[in-house]
Amino acid sequence: MRINVTVNPLTRIEGHLKMEAVVDNGTVVEARSGATMYRGFEQILRGREPLDAVQLAQRFCGVCPSAHAVASSQCLDNAYGIMPPDNGRILRNLVQGSNYIQSHVLHFYHLVALDFVKGPDVPPFIPRYEADYRLSDKASAAVVDHYLQALQMRVKAHEMSAVFSGKMPHSASVVAGGSTSAPEIDKITAFLARLSELRAFIDNVYLDDIVTIAKAYPDYAETGAGCGNLLSYGTFDLDNTRDVTKRRRFYGMGRYQAGRVEALDPAKITEDVAHSWYASPSHLEPSLGETLPDARKDTGYSWIKAPRYDNTVYEVGPLARTMILLTNEPDSAQAKKVTEALTLLGLKKHHLFSVLGRHLARAIETKFLADAMVDWVLQLKPGEPSCADLPMPESADGFGLWDGPRGALGHWISIRNNVIDRYQVIAPTTWNSSPRDDQGIPGPVEQALVGARVPDPNNPFAIARIVRSFDPCLACSVHVVTPKGRLLHKVTAV
């Protein structure tokens, strides 16, 4: 028997998400992912001062504002043909790195953990679906204890970011040309002290809890595989090479496909709109992207476009960064740690393509990033500049490609007559939660849901567990808005 299951709102993610699945005899055979909130930032940015883009683009998302701040500032750097001085490059890495820790800790404990353990019997932890909680009372209580501890740890991660960014969310210091912040010894000390506490938490609590959950839910290493193709722009600049495809980054740029890592050519990224509510031509490069809304398009079912690389579906995020690292640098400490964790859990490399694999990749990445940040802070040079002079030509084009916590984030800008003429964003969740493309191929989350067991359509916890493993961030993912709206339910019915 085929049943339509709707989960709306899908809570404990960033933003407004509606998931629909067709369940046939207890198994998902088809899924659609739909965003239910639109602001129209790309329209809003048009005609504004280019420098203002960095501040406004941060407001795409209050969970990952640093990623948009850095991508947007790199977009302007690229347009202006400049690179930040070392201090500026490092300060951006530190502001972003702190927020990676904040975002990953928040995601695992405060968005995901309640899928696997029962919280206290008080709101907002009740009501809940009474199903499939497998930890012992003692183990479950320990994770809840860590949930509360993690609330304080993520506050500290934001404090770290604010030491160099002024405030979080929405930092004041990240600008075209680098950072306005001056690295001084009191800030360096304040940052390192908090980082040290966070590293202890990651090593002794976060990583252990991932293993606890993984051991209790081994079937989730076989659930939610997704499309199998992975893409990352790389992230955290380690030098000032102008060409981003040649720049040394802490996580490298690349594509993982069929066991190999291939080079990434940004020119091969296009956005399809066959199933999105846009009348503009499909299959355009983002730098030429158009966003002509058509709310009455019969084949549309989402405001999210379908980004594709060389006509192929790609997943982005910690799993992508991890698989590229495992392939390119199997002897690195992080790659070894991933292999060690897989062995401990009795899993193989292919199991990383799963709900548990995504959580594991995210947690281990948090550790190695936090460890690396100690070195980065110590490379700061008080007294030297953090920001390059800005030539600010009347007309210019640029792009910023950068991985935020949730994956590959691209910003594209065209400046004409000193104002923004065109601004396009492809956010990580645009890739992961994309609808079907021109060829009718579903997006990564939609593919990951197919095959999921949903024995009780009134209790769709399995759907939520799979979707949340991607860490969706809906506010980021949606493109332009039209005042000619359309009732979502009319077109998302499956």
Place this chain on the structure above:
Amino acid sequence: MKKHTAVDVPLSTLASRRETRDAQYGFSRRDFFRWAVAATAITKFNAEFLPRLGAAVRDAVKEYPIIWMQGQSCSGCSVSALNTVHPSIKKVLLDELLPGHQLILNFHPTLMAATGSMSVDVVRETVRSHKGKFILILEGAVPIADDGLFCTVGDEDGQSITTLEWIRRLAPDALAVLAVGTCAAFGGVAAAKPNPTVAKGLGDILEMEGIATPLLNIPGCPAHPDWFLGTVAHVLLYGLPEPHQIDEMRRLKTFYGRTVHERCTRRDDMEEGIYASKLGEGGCLLAIGCKGPFAYGDCPSRRWNSRVNWCISANGPCLGCTEPAFPDGHSPLYQRV
């Protein structure tokens, strides 16, 4: 805005004094007592709940059910609220915010365990069983173009429910409504030109709909956790503010009574003529676009993120993010007004 003037609802009507735990959640104070005792036997985490336990035993705690709706938001104000230090966020979620006063976060899409229709049912049940006693919090703007279809939360009989519709249903029955963040208060970046979705702040929506429930604004991009919890605490302890305690924007003067410029830590630089002329320089930031003279807020003394820093100390010009003029009236952001 005129409809939301002076609030004369006495505090005694604000709260339910009883142990009104919804029967459908299968949870009562008695259950809680049992659960807490069981938890005590299990782990050290009982310590987190002992104060709660004490409250349950005393049975004299006023509970304030909260419905936190997200309109056109970035979730940044939720994330900022999680940054509260005194009181800790743990205490806010699980314990009395103030002696004898506890918030019960029935609905918050980012934090709640429930999902899908179960989560939306919580909203309906809260309104049904706590009519006139719950606090409605809005984060994000409310789009009104095409009847509000640009922002929907949940389904009903196969129809998506717009944020506008939620406000129509919930606000009249709320004890008070709080607009957290500049988008909720004034439209903010969601309503920036050309305002594609005709996004509005909550005050405009209430006026448009003729809803007279008292409104307080807590703007900021994001709202500072102290501003948010301080405003909530004021309502809990003293009732809704007297007219002289709020400004014409319905903001508590405690937090928004003076401009950033008045209290700026770089006033000396200005007086000595030390001005930044480009991004990355220190000194007074007026010449590179600081909007401190036009922005009401106590950022210079309160600072952000456990008081570690604030925008101007990071050489970032004040954007004036607490004002209705943010962002359009303050753009270009990096140019002197």
